Amino acid sequence: MTGMKKKAAIIGGGVIGGGWAARFLLNGWDVAIVDPDPQAERKIGEVLANARRALPALYDRALPPEGRLSWHDDMADAVADADWVQESVPETLTLKHKVLGRLSAMAPAHAVIGSSTSGFKPSELNAEGARAIVAHPFNPVYLLPLIELVGEAETCTRASKLLRDVGCHPLTLRKEIEAHIADRLLEAVWRESLWLVKDGIATTEEIDEAIRMGFGIRWAQMGLFETYRIAGGEAGMKHFMSQFGPALSWPWTKLMDVPEFNDELVDLIASQSDAQSGHMSIRELERLRDDNIVGMLRALRRTKTGAGGVITAHEATLPAPVPGDLPGDLPVTGDRQVPTSWADYNGHMNDAEYLRAASDATDRFMEMIGADTDYIASGCSYFTVETHTRYLAEVHAGDRLRTTTQVIDGTGKRMHLFHRLVRGDGTLAATVEVMLLHMDLTTRATCNPEGIVAERLSRLAAAHADLPAEGSGRHVGQRSKPAVEPA
Ligand SMILES: NC(=O)C1=CN([C@@H]2O[C@H](COP(=O)(O)OP(=O)(O)OC[C@H]3O[C@@H](n4cnc5c(N)ncnc54)[C@H](O)[C@@H]3O)[C@@H](O)[C@H]2O)C=CC1
Numbered sequence: 001m002t003g004m005k006k007k008a009a010i011i012g013g014g015v016i017g018g019g020w021a022a023r024f025l026l027n028g029w030d031v032a033i034v035d036p037d038p039q040a041e042r043k044i045g046e047v048l049a050n051a052r053r054a055l056p057a058l059y060d061r062a063l064p065p066e067g068r069l070s071w072h073d074d075m076a077d078a079v080a081d082a083d084w085v086q087e088s089v090p091e092t093l094t095l096k097h098k099v100l101g102r103l104s105a106m107a108p109a110h111a112v113i114g115s116s117t118s119g120f121k122p123s124e125l126n127a128e129g130a131r132a133i134v135a136h137p138f139n140p141v142y143l144l145p146l147i148e149l150v151g152e153a154e155t156c157t158r159a160s161k162l163l164r165d166v167g168c169h170p171l172t173l174r175k176e177i178e179a180h181i182a183d184r185l186l187e188a189v190w191r192e193s194l195w196l197v198k199d200g201i202a203t204t205e206e207i208d209e210a211i212r213m214g215f216g217i218r219w220a221q222m223g224l225f226e227t228y229r230i231a232g233g234e235a236g237m238k239h240f241m242s243q244f245g246p247a248l249s250w251p252w253t254k255l256m257d258v259p260e261f262n263d264e265l266v267d268l269i270a271s272q273s274d275a276q277s278g279h280m281s282i283r284e285l286e287r288l289r290d291d292n293i294v295g296m297l298r299a300l301r302r303t304k305t306g307a308g309g310v311i312t313a314h315e316a317t318l319p320a321p322v323p324g325d326l327p328g329d330l331p332v333t334g335d336r337q338v339p340t341s342w343a344d345y346n347g348h349m350n351d352a353e354y355l356r357a358a359s360d361a362t363d364r365f366m367e368m369i370g371a372d373t374d375y376i377a378s379g380c381s382y383f384t385v386e387t388h389t390r391y392l393a394e395v396h397a398g399d400r401l402r403t404t405t406q407v408i409d410g411t412g413k414r415m416h417l418f419h420r421l422v423r424g425d426g427t428l429a430a431t432v433e434v435m436l437l438h439m440d441l442t443t444r445a446t447c448n449p450e451g452i453v454a455e456r457l458s459r460l461a462a463a464h465a466d467l468p469a470e471g472s473g474r475h476v477g478q479r480s481k482p483a484v485e486p487a
């Protein structure tokens with residue numbers, strides 16, 4: 001987050017309003033909520049608990065400290081000083097008119113007023129004088145970056161900037177249309193699915209299998225058109241279109257035809273869905289969904305594809321770690337939350353992930369001394385040749401984990417580092433000692449670093465020389481002596 005502390009007012013704190021509240025709050029904004037439902041506070045508390053587990057796990061840096069959450073009966077109190085007002089009341093045009101009209105009169109002039117509406121156009125929402133834009137999110141709002149923006153151009157531009165600050169991907173529509181872009185696509189899939197169930201061709205479970213075992217996995221990383229481009233083989237999209245174009249006039253779709261939406265259809269779908277997933281509560285399903293989305297998004301981070309690129313771009317704007325209350329006057333080379341995917345069957349952070357945290361710290365340290373991507377592109381780098389890890393305390397998914405780095409030796413081609421991994425409660429969880437050698441990437445042979453890298457490394461080595469490094473220089477315990485000495 002950049003600049004002054006920001007505030008969001010959330011009007012309607014159900015499934016979507018709760019997700020918006022979590023997105024803003026966990027990115028350091030103050031959040032004021034209005035919802036007349038007596039259960040709203042409990043429900044949002046549960047959504048926030050899920051979000052706190054999931055959202056920070058997307059990042060290799062800590063998110064800013066959470067903002068302040070407040071509850072209001074009075075809309076005017078909630079929107080006072082707000083930078084963003086998000087309406088997420090039920091999808092009824094008369095209710096939206098009433099709420100958006102009041103918000104437009106009460107909210108500060110600079111505040112963006114966004115509506116979560118899945119289907120209404122800005123011209124419909126503002127027909128009675130409101131000044132809202134559509135800011136349509138996707139469930140779970142705290143994890144999925146897409147927000148479709150529709151409406152007045154200058155407001156959409158301001159909204160885009162604010163949304164990027166909280167890790168979202170704004171997509172501004174060229175023209176207003178009912179249900180925007182994504183829901184038009186989803187409605188097509190939904191309508192075909194209702195037919196398939198109604199006609200007894202597939203159950204809800206079989207349709208979900210058809211999606212999640214196949215094209216659902218493809219869509220997250222390349223969407224529709226890029227996926228089909230590849231499906232055209234070397235001849236690409238033109239070939240794909242000429243091969244599959246004729247199918248458009250075959251009876252492959254029932255899109256023009258709507259199944260009768262009656263109690264019988266609702267009962268059929270609901271009973272199949274209960275049989276398929278009724279053994280889990282909605283919150284359990286949400287946690288399973290969140291863990292899977294985090295895993296997929298972390299995979300997409302590696303290739304900076306789709307939503308993965310949004311996360312790395314947002315991460316680059318997060319505040320750099322500061323020493324704070326960490327022991328020793330050492331550079332802080334890591335500050336993150338432990339993702340659920342780092343936990344193992346023993347219910348704690350897997351041994352391999354300690355090395356990963358240390359490896360990330362080495363990368364940060366290299367950047368600090370100038371051995372950054374430009375330096376590596378110029379032909380030199382460091383290679384790790386030996387590590388020694390001491391596992392001192394358990395670390396769990398969700399724990400904050402900070403790393404400091406001490407230089408033990410920086411002479412010649414050697415860079416001998418001592419990383420301390422410290423848990424959120426201040427406990428030293430591990431030390432990872434690493435020996436690296438400076439390399440010429442062309443000859444693949446060792447060589448001495450020169451210039452700024454050599455200077456900064458030796459300056460830090462001198463500054464750290466007198467600091468204690470308890471546990472460094474240790475090695476894995478020697479074999480115990482055999483009871484009888486071999487002859
Ligand atoms: N559920 C979903 O998957 C998605 C929903 N949306 C849109 O988000 C909006 C909200 O939908 P949901 O969160 O699903 O509905 P919901 O029924 O879960 O939540 C609506 C909330 O608004 C509250 N509310 C009703 N009247 C209010 C008022 N006058 N002032 C303040 N709060 C009031 C209700 O107590 C309830 O908590 C709709 O416009 C919907 O189209 C957008 C994306 C996805």
Ligand SMILES: C[N+](C)(C)CC(=O)CC(=O)[O-]
Nearest residue numbers: 117118137138139183186
């Ligand atoms: C079902 N829905 C139309 C409310 C869905 C959305 O609007 C977006 C989503 O999260 O799928």
